[in-house]
Amino acid sequence: MVARPGAQSARDPHQMRQLIREGRWTGPTAGAAPGYAQANLVVIPKEHAFDFLLFAQRNPKACPVIDVLEPRRGPVAAPATEPAVAPGADLRTDLPRYRIYRDGEPAGEVTDATPLWRDDMVAFLLGCSFTFENALLKAGVPVRHIEEGRNVPMYVTNRQCRPAGVFAGPMVVSMRPVPADLVAKATAVTAPHTGAHGAPVHAGDPAELGISDLTRPDFGDAVTIRAGEVPVFWACGVTSQAALMGARLPFAITHAPGHMFITDLRDEDLRNQT
Amino acid sequence: MVARPGAQSARDPHQMRQLIREGRWTGPTAGAAPGYAQANLVVIPKEHAFDFLLFAQRNPKACPVIDVLEPRRGPVAAPATEPAVAPGADLRTDLPRYRIYRDGEPAGEVTDATPLWRDDMVAFLLGCSFTFENALLKAGVPVRHIEEGRNVPMYVTNRQCRPAGVFAGPMVVSMRPVPADLVAKATAVTAPHTGAHGAPVHAGDPAELGISDLTRPDFGDAVTIRAGEVPVFWACGVTSQAALMGARLPFAITHAPGHMFITDLRDEDLRNQT
Numbered sequence: 001m002v003a004r005p006g007a008q009s010a011r012d013p014h015q016m017r018q019l020i021r022e023g024r025w026t027g028p029t030a031g032a033a034p035g036y037a038q039a040n041l042v043v044i045p046k047e048h049a050f051d052f053l054l055f056a057q058r059n060p061k062a063c064p065v066i067d068v069l070e071p072r073r074g075p076v077a078a079p080a081t082e083p084a085v086a087p088g089a090d091l092r093t094d095l096p097r098y099r100i101y102r103d104g105e106p107a108g109e110v111t112d113a114t115p116l117w118r119d120d121m122v123a124f125l126l127g128c129s130f131t132f133e134n135a136l137l138k139a140g141v142p143v144r145h146i147e148e149g150r151n152v153p154m155y156v157t158n159r160q161c162r163p164a165g166v167f168a169g170p171m172v173v174s175m176r177p178v179p180a181d182l183v184a185k186a187t188a189v190t191a192p193h194t195g196a197h198g199a200p201v202h203a204g205d206p207a208e209l210g211i212s213d214l215t216r217p218d219f220g221d222a223v224t225i226r227a228g229e230v231p232v233f234w235a236c237g238v239t240s241q242a243a244l245m246g247a248r249l250p251f252a253i254t255h256a257p258g259h260m261f262i263t264d265l266r267d268e269d270l271r272n273q274t
Numbered sequence: 275m276v277a278r279p280g281a282q283s284a285r286d287p288h289q290m291r292q293l294i295r296e297g298r299w300t301g302p303t304a305g306a307a308p309g310y311a312q313a314n315l316v317v318i319p320k321e322h323a324f325d326f327l328l329f330a331q332r333n334p335k336a337c338p339v340i341d342v343l344e345p346r347r348g349p350v351a352a353p354a355t356e357p358a359v360a361p362g363a364d365l366r367t368d369l370p371r372y373r374i375y376r377d378g379e380p381a382g383e384v385t386d387a388t389p390l391w392r393d394d395m396v397a398f399l400l401g402c403s404f405t406f407e408n409a410l411l412k413a414g415v416p417v418r419h420i421e422e423g424r425n426v427p428m429y430v431t432n433r434q435c436r437p438a439g440v441f442a443g444p445m446v447v448s449m450r451p452v453p454a455d456l457v458a459k460a461t462a463v464t465a466p467h468t469g470a471h472g473a474p475v476h477a478g479d480p481a482e483l484g485i486s487d488l489t490r491p492d493f494g495d496a497v498t499i500r501a502g503e504v505p506v507f508w509a510c511g512v513t514s515q516a517a518l519m520g521a522r523l524p525f526a527i528t529h530a531p532g533h534m535f536i537t538d539l540r541d542e543d544l545r546n547q548t
Contacts, residue, residue, distance in 0.1 A: 046324070049324045050320070050323045050324035050327060050344075050396075051344075053324060053327050053328060053331065054327060054342055054344065057327065057331070057339055057342065058342075065331055068328055068331065068332075068438075070324075070325075070328065070438070070439060073439070122324075164342075164344070165344060165347070194546070272468070272546050
């Protein structure tokens with residue numbers, strides 16, 4: 001069974017991860033476990049972990065780091081797969097869909113990454129804009145891809161990230177159509193969530209970001225833009241996948257775009273800290 | 275000549291770095307180039323750079339990352355020593371005093387680190403609380419160590435950092451005595467400077483932090499605490515030096531406590547970003 005986004009929205013993170021682990025939810029996670037923070041996953045060999053962490057550090061709008069799981073130290077190397085932000089979870093099984101990269105190219109998708117996970121892998125969890133969608137909805141701002149039961153549309157832009165080591169590439173953004181009179185509210189609601197991309201990077205003409213056709217997203221699904229609505233763009237964690245492709249890493253595992261890891265953090269936990 | 279803190283406070287960052295480079299300023303930097311962000315320096319072999327960056331990432335109150343300079347890539351390895359936050363500067367010469375660590379132990383101080391800088395070194399600049407002292411002064415909050423021409427007092431606490439790889443250790447704090455009726459103002463003024471340790475971690479009884487005697491700081495100088503003043507504690511970048519010592523790295527270079535790198539960033543650049 002492939003569940004639709006929003007269909008089981010009353011479930012908590014633990015229940016959602018259990019459904020996913022059992023293969024009973026393989027779809028996108030927007031709208032699932034509302035109120036809880038969701039995360040992008042990037043899993044790479046330790047050899048490149050410094051460069052990647054530095055890339056994330058230098059591009060915090062697109063790649064806000066929530067958690068990093070390094071291989072356990074000791075006589076026997078072993079990967080760490082239970083994140084501090086979700087005790088009892090297993091990153092190898094608890095995402096609905098994974099994308100495999102070989103030599104920088106997508107090389108298939110799986111729903112269980114256990115057989116592919118190597119002992120030298122470091123796993124990064126990066127903030128995701130699904131985290132603030134519950135806050136948008138509560139503020140009366142519509143979230144079209146949830147309404148339409150689709151994956152969020154994502155686009156490669158003409159904005160370049162700050163490079164770090166082998167990693168470089170364009171910023172990827174997610175887009176939500178927002179009624180013109182609610183753009184300021186959408187900005188105010190999302191800005192404090194700095195751990196989940198924060199304020200939009202752009203509102204209005206997609207050509208300013210080098211996006212020529214909103215009906216053809218680079219990742220995810222197109223959504224309806226109604227009269228009087230403005231396309232609003234937020235930095236997206238899939239930026240990290242563009243950087244992986246550019247670096248042509250021999251091997252990497254990520255979530256499939258829109259198919260996130262659901263943490264036990266509340267969405268407000270990714271707001272500004274003092 | 276060893277200049278006293280505050281003595282040349284009207285100079286800008288470029289002038290200050292020039293004075294320092296020429297050996298004409300070898301003292302602490304509190305009060306120097308007011309309005310500009312200052313930074314802790316940690317320089318370690320690339321082998322340990324991932325662990326250290328992860329340690330900083332996991333302990334952002336104590337170790338907020340401002341900039342990282344990795345060795346230049348290419349046919350000939352070369353260290354990068356000109357930070358993006360201070361064009362024209364050289365990290366090997368532009369701090370008033372450096373501390374050398376060998377096998378985790380302090381092994382002397384120098385005023386020019388050029389002969390010691392290896393091609394495989396990665397340099398980290400971390401936020402420093404000197405950054406918000408100008409804002410405190412402008413808000414009418416006294417800064418005692420500037421008044422008294424001393425280095426800020428710093429103390430090792432009983433609070434443990436989140437470990438990362440080989441790095442672990444206690445949080446180190448800086449202390450400023452604040453009149454009781456200004457503690458709230460001092461908190462409000464510093465809280466937004468998340469890139470420079472942000473809000474205090476504690477105000478009041480030092481025993482709560484495991485500090486037994488404020489007149490004997492672990493780093494820097496003791497300052498006068500007047501009747502009616504409360505000791506207020508902020509996380510301090512020297513936390514990173516405690517972690518270096520714990521990790522017993524074969525070799526590392528840092529600033530000498532209180533002898534910071536002065537950047538071209540304005541202090542407000544280290545405030546919360548959306």
